[in-house]
Amino acid sequence: xxxGQIMSNTDNRENGSANNRNDSACIITKSxxxxxxxxxxxxxxxxxxxxxIELSGHSFSDNKKLAQLISxxxxxxxxxxxxxxxxxxxxxxxxxxxxxxxxxxxLFTLPCFAVAINNxxxxxxxxxxxxxxxxxxxxxxxxxxxxxxxxxxxxxFRGVVFLIIxxxxxxxxxxxxxxIVSTSAIFGVVHLxxxxxxxxxxxxxxxxxxxxxxxxxxxxxxxKTYNIWLxxxxxxxxxxxxxxxxxxxxxxxxxxxxxxxTAVVAVIVAVYIIYSLIxxxxxxxxxxxxxxxxxxxxxxx
Numbered sequence: 180x181x182x183g184q185i186m187s188n189t190d191n192r193e194n195g196s197a198n199n200r201n202d203s204a205c206i207i208t209k210s211x212x213x214x215x216x217x218x219x220x221x222x223x224x225x226x227x228x229x230x231x232i233e234l235s236g237h238s239f240s241d242n243k244k245l246a247q248l249i250s251x252x253x254x255x256x257x258x259x260x261x262x263x264x265x266x267x268x269x270x271x272x273x274x275x276x277x278x279x280x281x282x283x284x285x286l287f288t289l290p291c292f293a294v295a296i297n298n299x300x301x302x303x304x305x306x307x308x309x310x311x312x313x314x315x316x317x318x319x320x321x322x323x324x325x326x327x328x329x330x331x332x333x334x335x336f337r338g339v340v341f342l343i344i345x346x347x348x349x350x351x352x353x354x355x356x357x358x359i360v361s362t363s364a365i366f367g368v369v370h371l372x373x374x375x376x377x378x379x380x381x382x383x384x385x386x387x388x389x390x391x392x393x394x395x396x397x398x399x400x401x402x403k404t405y406n407i408w409l410x411x412x413x414x415x416x417x418x419x420x421x422x423x424x425x426x427x428x429x430x431x432x433x434x435x436x437x438x439x440x441t442a443v444v445a446v447i448v449a450v451y452i453i454y455s456l457i458x459x460x461x462x463x464x465x466x467x468x469x470x471x472x473x474x475x476x477x478x479x480x
Contacts, residue, residue, distance in 0.1 A: 218268035222261050229257040244313070244426065248320045255327035262334035266407075271342050272467050278406030279466055287455070288400055288409045290448045294393075295413045297444045299420030300432030309423075309430035321426050322419060329415035336366045337397050338407050342467065345402075349464050355402065356456060363394035392449075393417060399452050402459065405466050 232254055239249040266273060278284040303309035341362040348354045367387040397410040424432050 215268055218264040221264040222268075225257045225260040225264070229254055229261070232257070245317075245320070248317070248324050248426070252320070252324045252327045255324070255331040259327065259330035259334050262331070262339050266334060266338045266342075269339070269342070270469075271338065273338055273342075273401065273405055273407040275406065276408055278404040278409070280404075284404035284406050284409060287403055288413065290451050291396055291400055291413050292416065294396070294444055294448050295416035295420070297420075297441055298417050300424055300430075300437070302434055302437050303424070303430055303432040306434070308434060309428060309432050311428040313427050317427060321422060322415075325418040325422065326411070326415045328418055329411040329413075332366070333397060333407055333410040333414055336362060336394060337401050337410055340365065341398055341401070345464070346468050349461055349468075351461060352457060352459055355459065355461060355464075359395050359398045359456075363391045363398065366394040367391035392445075396448070396452050399456055402464060402467070403455065 232250070238246045239253075240246040263274070300309045304311070341358060344362055345355065345358040348358070367390040370383065370386045370390050373383050373386060393414065397414060400410050400413065401407055424430060
């Protein structure tokens with residue numbers, strides 16, 4: 180009788196534990212479904228607002244340059260919201276502002292910030308070869324536009340397109356390299372659309388080239404730090420320097436010293452990024468995607 184009572188109590192505890200596990204699983208499933216619905220709603224609202232602005236042809240100012248700055252900022256912010264919601268929906272762990280290790284992440288990215296900062300025409304402004312002709316308030320608008328562009332393009336191409344491709348095949352450094360090159364090529368080619376805006380073939384081809392390189396650099400930053408906000412910051416600073424003369428004034432920023440300095444910085448950082456990729460352990464990607472199977476320990480080879 181006592182033995183039977185003990186077995187009955189054990190069965191009741193096991194059934195209770197099973198019910199608790201089932202309840203927890205249901206709560207987790209419902210929570211995931213709610214998150215998906217919220218992401219879809221955000222993408223729908225932001226996407227609709229983006230389409231409305233683009234299709235309406237509405238000008239936010241009679242000043243053409245000011246209208247372009249405002250329009251580009253608004254549309255890129257809305258586009259970025261669409262892709263940040265997509266990244267959340269896909270479950271990629273890239274949104275934490277401080278990444279996996281704030282100090283090391285920032286330290287790793289410092290050489291990349293050097294590339295971005297060097298793109299500003301310091302020598303041209305100091306020497307007088309570059310003259311600022313627009314009101315200083317435009318500097319804030321230009322900074323906002325570049326931040327919006329970095330936000331949109333990094334979440335679209337690194338946060339979604341790159342990671343979707345990488346997630347499917349990531350068992351070796353070669354796989355990662357192929358994903359980086361392919362998505363960077365896509366990112367570069369997309370800039371061909373700028374031909375419809377400026378019809379500057381030479382400028383557009385240069386933009387395709389450095390977009391490819393910046394795209395590859397930001398992809399390595401992302402997989403090393405799990406922090407897409409660092410990618411956004413590097414991208415925004417690089418664009419601010421690149422657009423400064425075009426938006427804020429006139430002149431030639433590419434004097435011989437600037438060209439040589441840019442080439443030297445670019446080569447040093449390129450070697451640094453390539454070396455970092457060669458030494459990369461594919462298992463680190465588990466921090467972005469979750470645990471994967473079939474990834475061997477490189478130290479065992």
